[in-house]
Amino acid sequence: MDCADGVAVLRLNRPQALNAFTAELLATLRETLERLGADESVRAVVITGEGRAFCAGQDLSDPHVAPVPGEAPKDIGYLIEHFYAPMARALRACRVPTVCAVNGVAAGAGLSLALGCDLVVASEKASFVLGFNKIGLVPDAGSTWLLPRLVGRARAMELALLGDKLSAADALAWGLINRCVAPDALLEEAKALAARLAVLPTRALVRTRQLLDEAQTLSFGEALKAEGVAQSELGFAHDYREGVEAFMQKRAPRYTDR
């Protein structure tokens, strides 16, 4: 991981295994997201993968998880509850904005990680595949929640039931991601977006993510009420005063709230 100008770049670093998840990698990712969110010097996080893949999802060769001939089946639910769900929650609750730089294939829970970020930039070489249908499981790590919201039920069903690989260009056309760029430009584009987020009022950005997510299950009236509660809270905070003052004084604001 490296950090400059408030932007931390986090790299999944198991390139020999297409950055497939192990319990250890999931725990490290969760801990790192929590630590970065609590670090006042970090104002945005970029997540990317080392090597040719972004993340191939669960490492299916891990004997602690995968079925081993002659051995009793393991309870995958344990892994989901103790490793995948906490990682997905940490991402969703991250106290700073997150940007995913999808450098290659994002499969299974790797897709969930990529799409769980606030903004998603993909290399033209990247692709997205759920793949759970081919191993007798259901989509997880938040993708059943994310996908219908991002692309609607019909396309979510297609991705989940047929399990075809979606190119980055098609992912952009479907509204699954925010940008599709040349491979050489990927990291710079993701960092540039993160740098823009890093100088904005962090607390308000994170509250915005929360409101947009929660509004999906609220009535219009309830959403109005939730917006009012958030505005009330933020209206007493430093960044609102600073933002208005800086606007009136025609200077750059200095936001500090978390």
Ligand code: T3D
């Ligand atoms: O226990 C649980 O499963 C619960 C947790 C669930 C969360 C999940 O994420 S489940 C979903 C797991 N992931 C998958 O099902 C994806 C499986 N992989 C693929 O579909 C493809 O490999 C990819 C689309 C990711 C990449 O395709 P491609 O053509 O670029 O590469 P490849 O040739 O298929 O793979 C290269 C190597 O990586 C190959 O090994 P080899 O032949 O060179 O020795 C392949 O077996 C290995 N590999 C790819 N994905 C995984 C993997 N090894 C272990 N686990 C993987 N997920």
